[in-house]
Structures are given as C-alpha cells and as structure tokens.
Amino acid sequence: xxxxxxxxxxxxxxxxxxxxxxxxxxxxxxxxxxxxxxxxxxxxxxxxxxxxxxxxxxxxxxxxxxxxxxxxxxxxxxxxxxxxxxxxxxxxxxxxxxxxxxxxxxxxxxxxxxxxxxxxxxxxxxxxxxxxxxxxxxxxxxxxxxxxxxxxxxxxxxxxxxxxxxxxxxxxxxxxxxxxxxxxxxxxxxxxxxxxxxxxxxxxxxxxxxxxxxxxxxxxxxxxxxxxxxxxxxxxxxxxxxxxxxxxxxxxxxxxxxxxxxxxxxxxxxxxxxxxxxxxxxxxxxxxxxxxxxxxxxxxxxxxxxxxxxxxxxxxxxxxxxxxxxxxxxxxxxxxxxxxxxxxxxxxxxxxxxxxxxxxxxxxxxxxxxxxxxxxxxxxxxxxxxxxxxxxxxxxxxxxxxxxxxxxxxxx
Numbered sequence: 001x002x003x004x005x006x007x008x009x010x011x012x013x014x015x016x017x018x019x020x021x022x023x024x025x026x027x028x029x030x031x032x033x034x035x036x037x038x039x040x041x042x043x044x045x046x047x048x049x050x051x052x053x054x055x056x057x058x059x060x061x062x063x064x065x066x067x068x069x070x071x072x073x074x075x076x077x078x079x080x081x082x083x084x085x086x087x088x089x090x091x092x093x094x095x096x097x098x099x100x101x102x103x104x105x106x107x108x109x110x111x112x113x114x115x116x117x118x119x120x121x122x123x124x125x126x127x128x129x130x131x132x133x134x135x136x137x138x139x140x141x142x143x144x145x146x147x148x149x150x151x152x153x154x155x156x157x158x159x160x161x162x163x164x165x166x167x168x169x170x171x172x173x174x175x176x177x178x179x180x181x182x183x184x185x186x187x188x189x190x191x192x193x194x195x196x197x198x199x200x201x202x203x204x205x206x207x208x209x210x211x212x213x214x215x216x217x218x219x220x221x222x223x224x225x226x227x228x229x230x231x232x233x234x235x236x237x238x239x240x241x242x243x244x245x246x247x248x249x250x251x252x253x254x255x256x257x258x259x260x261x262x263x264x265x266x267x268x269x270x271x272x273x274x275x276x277x278x279x280x281x282x283x284x285x286x287x288x289x290x291x292x293x294x295x296x297x298x299x300x301x302x303x304x305x306x307x308x309x310x311x312x313x314x315x316x317x318x319x320x321x322x323x324x325x326x327x328x329x330x331x332x333x334x335x336x337x338x339x340x341x342x343x344x345x346x347x348x349x350x351x352x353x354x355x356x357x358x359x360x361x362x363x364x365x366x367x368x369x370x371x372x373x374x375x376x377x378x379x380x381x382x383x384x385x386x387x388x389x390x391x392x393x394x395x396x397x398x399x400x401x402x403x404x405x406x407x408x409x410x411x412x
Contacts, residue, residue, distance in 0.1 A: 033127075036148045040119045040155055044112065047156040051165045052108045057308070059168045063093065065102065070094040085258045088178075088210040089171050107167045114173040115155065115164045121180035122383055123151035126390070128187050134229050134347065142394065150390045154383060158303040159296075163379040166308065175212035176380040178204045182248065186222055189244075190230050198244055205248040209255055214362040214380075219249045224354055228347050261367060269370035278314045282366045287315035289364040289372070290326040296360075296378040300385050310373045330357075348391035355384025 029035070056065055064070070069077045070093050081090045092110070100106025127147035130139040139146065154160070163172045182204040189197030208215035223238055223245055231237035260267045266274030272282055280288075292312065299306065315323045333353060341350040359381040363369060 032144055036123055037120050039148065040123060040151050041116045043152055044116050044119060044155045048112050048164060052105050054108065054165050055104060057166060063168045070097045073098055086171060086211055088207050089174055092170065092174060108165070111164050111167060111170050111173060114170065114177060118173060118176050118180060119151045119155035121177065121184060122154045123147045125180060125183055126150045126387065129229060132229050134232055146390045146394060150386045153386045153389065157382070158306065159299045159375055159382065160379055161306065162308060163376040166376065169376045171212045172376045172379040175208050175215050178208035178211060179215055179218060179380060182208060182218060183225070198247060201244065202247040202250070206251040209251040213255045213259060214359065216252055216255055216362060217358050219245045221355065221358060222248060228351055266370065270367065272368060274368050274370050276370060280314060280368050280370065282368055284314055284316060285368040285372065286366045287318060287323050288312070290323055290330060291315060292364055292373045293360065294326050294329065295373060299375065300382060306375060312373045314372065349388050352384040352387035352391065355387065356381045359384065
C-alpha cells in the first residue's frame with residue numbers, strides 16, 4: 001500500500017513538474033500571444049455557449065425583423081443605410097441577414113466573434129502600453145500575465161452579457177472594436193513614425209463613430225494617452241501631433257449631422273427636448289447619472305441583480321440622498337487619480353479612471369436620454385475599470401512583498 005501510494009505521489013509530482021515546465025516555457029515563448037488569443041477565445045466561447053439560440057428582443061424587432069432595408073443587398077438599400085444613423089451597424093445587419101436570414105445562431109455567432117476580437121484587442125492594448133519606454137523594465141516580467149488577466153476579466157465578466165447577447169447591442173461591439181483598433185494603430189504609428197498608421201486611424205475612427213455616437217471621445221482619449229505615455233507629461237510633443245487628432249475628429253461630422261439634439265421630442269430618445277413623464281431634463285439627467293455611474297461600478301465589482309430594463313429613480317436635487325454622496329464619491333475618485341499621477345507618478349490607474357469617466361460622458365452626463373441606464377453602456381468604459389483593477393492588485397502585492405522583506409531580513 002505504501003509503495004503504491006509513493007508511486008502515485010511521485011507520478012503526480014512528476015506530472016505537475018512537467019505542467020509547470022510547459023507553462024513556464026509557454027509564457028516565455030514567442031508564441032505566447034497566440035496562446036493568449038486561444039485562451040481568450042476558449043473562455044468566452046464557454047461563457048456564452050448557452051446563448052447561441054437566444055431569441056430576438058425589444059429593439060431587435062424594428063432594427064432586424066421588421067427592417068425592409070436590410071432584406072436585399074441593393075444600391076438603393078445601401079444608400080438608404082448610409083444616409084441613416086449608425087450606418088456601419090446596419091451594413092453589418094444587412095450582411096448578417098444575407099448569410100443567416102432570421103436564424104439567431106448566425107447573429108449570435110457574429111456578436112460573440114466580435115466580442116472575442118475586442119477582448120484580444122484589450123489584451124494587446126494593455127500589453128503594448130505596459131511595454132512602452134515610459135515604464136522602463138517595471139512590467140517586463142508581468143506585462144503578459146497582467147494583459148491576459150485584464151482581457152479575460154473584460155471577456156467573461158457578466159456585465160458584458162447584454163452587449164453580447166442582445167443582438168442589436170452590436171452597436172457597442174462594433175464601436176469598441178474600431179475604437180480599440182484606432183488606439184492600437186496610434187501606438188504603432190507613434191513608435192514607428194509611419195504615416196500609413198495615421199491614415200488607418202482615420203478609417204477606424206470613421207467606422208467607430210459610424211457605429212455608435214459615444215466614439216466622439218476618441219480624439220480626447222488619444223491625446224490623453226499621448227500626454228501620459230508618449231510625451232511623458234509634456235504638452236509640446238502632443239501638440240506636434242495635432243494632425244492625428246484633427247483626422248480622428250473629422251468623423252464627428254457623421255454624428256453632428258445625423259443627430260438633432262434640439263429636435264422636438266428628441267432624436268431617437270436622445271436630446272434636450274425629449275418627451276418624458278419622469279421629469280428628465282439636462283439637469284436631472286446629470287444628477288441621475290451621478291448615481292448611475294456608481295451602479296455601474298457596483299455591477300463591475302458585484303454583478304448581481306442585472307437587468308435589461310431598469311426602473312431607475314430620477315434624481316431631482318444635488319442635495320438629496322444618495323445623489324450628494326455620489327457626487328462626493330466621484331470627486332474623491334477624480335482627486336485621488338490626479339494625486340496618484342502628480343505626487344506618486346502612477347500612470348495606469350489615473351488613465352484607467354479617466355478612461356471610465358470620459359468614455360461614459362456622452363451617455364451619462366448632461367445630454368438627456370429617455371432610458372437613464374443600460375448595462376451595455378459600460379461595455380467599453382469597463383476597460384478602464386479593469387485596467388485600474390489589474391494595476392491596483394499589482395501595487396497591493398508589491399507593497400505586501402516590500403513589507404515582508406524587513407521582517408525576513410530581521411529574522412535572518
């Protein structure tokens with residue numbers, strides 16, 4: 001019995017040793033990125049394996065099932081789509097219909113595939129950022145691991161369910177895809193100096209804003225990224241790349257010409273003159289958004305009681321509860337981010353916080369929307385949250401190791 005036990009134990013240890021050796025070799029391999037892409041895809045497919053046959057819901061009906069413009073690929077239908085709002089999304093719907101008809105499996109396959117691509121882009125964005133010269137060798141041994149962790153959090157977090165499984169929410173998926181692609185092209189362009197990457201950025205920015213209006217934040221986020229990670233806090237290098245921000249801002253024309261925010265009754269439930277029985281105005285929407293932002297944060301930390309159609313209370317006064325606490329909380333977070341950047345020299349956490357707030361600002365600020373909260377709105381801004389999370393836990397472990405070192409030295 002003892003010999004058998006020892007034999008089994010020894011075999012297990014040998015197997016574990018081989019697995020550890022394989023993982024170490026894979027981590028240090030030049031092919032690790034390919035392994036990471038595969039891991040991301042597998043985890044997402046497992047997480048969403050039971051959603052391929054989910055039915056059409058709500059806005060899927062007018063946008064897909066009852067939309068005559070997508071039924072046939074003709075020049076007239078294509079031009080009609082291009083003249084409408086979110087043309088990139090509806091062109092994708094037209095192609096999806098041509099391939100899948102109304103078989104929901106094809107529609108979900110498209111959304112899930114796009115979500116996998118976005119998660120891979122998140123991996124590359126984090127990895128390429130952590131290996132920039134501004135960090136030296138700070139993340140040399142950790143960048144791949146942290147990038148994969150961040151991408152997996154983004155890929156399988158339950159808060160993304162609405163964006164992925166609610167078919168028409170591919171607006172978020174497509175806009176995020178081209179938004180992230182613009183960032184990746186910017187990083188490549190800044191490091192190589194090739195103007196072809198800038199031209200590519202114009203194309204991806206155009207596609208992003210042709211997918212969802214919140215992509216207008218792209219030039220601001222690129223400038224902030226440039227200021228923090230390439231220009232290292234100097235304004236002159238950022239200003240020298242003014243042509244990049246101008247090119248990525250030109251697609252604003254798509255949004256400005258197709259959305260009439262001053263229209264009577266609002267434009268598709270958005271605008272300063274929307275008709276609401278709940279008393280939604282620019283001011284009350286801003287106050288309500290202060291609370292909604294904390295609901296998003298709560299869902300990111302603790303994704304329970306998720307809902308496709310919230311009945312959210314409208315805030316009427318800044319001094320009421322819990323709005324005043326929400327305001328003070330946001331002020332504290334922004335102040336902490338600024339302090340960490342100016343006093344501690346930290347970059348990832350302040351940038352992640354800025355990403356979260358700025359990317360949510362078009363839909364959760366002072367421009368009223370008839371629905372004050374939707375979980376799909378936090379899809380792309382959640383990247384900032386996950387960046388803060390992985391950088392934060394790394395700092396906690398670094399502090400813990402540093403704290404243990406004096407104790408070890410004293411014991412020695």
